[in-house]
Amino acid sequence: MDRGSVYAVELMKPPQMGSYPAEDVTFLLKDISELMEETNTEDREELIQAGTHYSEMLPVEYQPSAEYISLFHHALQTTARKVALASAVVAELILARKGRELVLASLARAGTPIGVLIRRYLRQIHQLDAPHYSISIIRGKGIDENALHYILEQHPGKKIQFVDGWTGKGAITSVLHEAISRFNQKYLLRLDADLAVLADPGHCVQTFGTREDFLIPSACLNSTVSGLISRTVHRDDLLATGEFHGAKFYREWIAEDVSNLFVDTISAHFADIAAEAKEQAAELIRHEDDYVPTWKGMHDISRIQQELEIDDVNLIKPGVGETTRVLLRRVPWKILVDSVDNPNLAHIIMLAKDRGVLVEERSDMSYSCCGIIRPMRGENQ
Template sequence: MAHVAAGMGSYPESDVTFLLKDLSGISIEKSTRERESLIQGGMHYSEMLPVEYKPTEEYMKLFYASLEEEKRKVAVAVGTVAEQIVQTRGLNTVLCSLARAGTPIGVLIKRYIERKYEIALPHYSISIIRDRGIDENALHYILRHHPGSGVAFIDGWTGKGAITNELTRAVRTFNEANGTELSAELAVLADPGYCSSLFGTREDFLIPSACLNSTVSGLVSRTVLNGKWIGKEDFHGAKYYADLREEDVSNLYVDTVAAEFPAAEKQAAETAARLLKKREEPDWRGLAAIKSIQNDFGIDNTHFIKPGVGETTRVLLRRVPWKILIQPGSKHRLKHIMLLAEERGVPIEEYTDMSYSCCGLIRPVGRGK
């Protein structure tokens, strides 16, 4: 299995190759409450999948409105990241997005580079899992098929920096074991946690692809690492939700943002040049906010704190939320958060001591209000 890239997902093959084992025929989903109880009881989140959230008509209207409102900003951020990748890595580079939030961003970066530099860089989407590492079989596949190329890792956004840290550890281990020199630098569209050195913006803004799950990520699930289905030689697994084809907006999303590239190119190039000149290194200030929240709300485990627009959305879609913290005056920019919180009966509190627009707090099992 590790030697075969199976066709998967709803993107054109020219956009991305998923290096994932297809688990579509297996029932692995758990209800939100059952999954939460299992996770807090010690089972790793990657051993099962959440039931896919089926958005309401009202919620989809918010998605389309946010896409229309933010498409230029996303395009500029994509171009800013793409220009930095080209300037620092060159064009002999394989784009490697981290499934699944990184996948639509990787597709957009690939399209931007192809449009401006007239070269189609290879783009793969592979799995990395907190506390379990990166899919080394997928990395071996990439290196075997693209000898002499560099690899640029791509994700959507940062929260606390857990994946940044995981990637750093995993790549160091991989390099030591295989005599390779892969860079662990993670390119992200938005870095509100200040834990990446290659980013499009550090503003904690709504990236429309954070609003949805598989239906904006090529109909691919979160990745799975469960020994019951994933062997030693396999890629990490995922499901392809072919039954959601009618609701799929994956290609609409990237087409809409990519249409803004001509208008965004000048600003993207200027911003990238400024960032490359200044090289704003990570100061991890987001962690200071996490400490404040942990102390103020008596939270034992930082895994229950999910900062930033993207992570807060995930809490509301896939976990059992306790409450949502928002920066005063930001409700108008967080309409989808407000709607999801209302749908699920989750209280919202204003909170100023954080570098994020909002933060989702997960309810510990057995904890009351």
């Protein structure tokens, strides 16, 4: 991973951020906790749809009810083995394809807990102590190049593996490929833009644990399951040359934090599922031509967009993870589900009821659910 040009800008040192143990992850982010306030959901939605970039504001984080927190704990207990197996399969695929000279770069913040799980699996099962960084990537602005340069300087010769939680339409997959292509051309490098995810219901990547659209409990919450870190921010007035993209560290929510509970509960299953994970990964590698990305989910989204007469495809958020995000931090119009009785969607139904959002059954989707953001103007308002 020799660098083809000298990067002359002096890079910032990573601050101490997040509630994970230091060995689990290093956040390559600037702590902007004292530099900006959150924007309420309605105002933020209007600004986004009027053209303000989503990365220039932070949403007010949803404060879940006791009932909802209870649902999270139930989901964690019932899906822990399944999430552990998917994490392990992804880890085995990464190891087989990248080797042991490896650095994990999770995409903050949905990718952060998954990166922690993959790192723990590699250490526990393969005695591989892979460095893990969490970095920012933003649709419409690209990846944090300063963070990439920092990783390259700290770990010359190692291969970077990008990690995220799940795929929806595949927007971040596309952003990553475009950003790494530009980065490689700019600095004469050959970084691999492969994205590893826990769940790939959109059929957008080749390194995945499953393509089932199931509930990953970390999707149920925001910062309190992601190391108390906010969404990432990119604003020129907050970031100087050489600084990483920004994020807030919500230290005040430490009592509500379940970030370590989540990864501890799942990683406790690694020893039991390791043999199964190795078999599944070997099978995926043997038949990898059958699992090339087809972007199947986008065909469904195009049909939904046409039928509902939605001008902007960015208002359609498919999959359990993305639908949850719509309900937690956007202004939803309606929620499409394959069945209101789907156990993977209990938290979706609860959130929709809490926010007074219409839920419609629809059985012709690749995804188990789809969140539709309410247009703030026009005929669908």
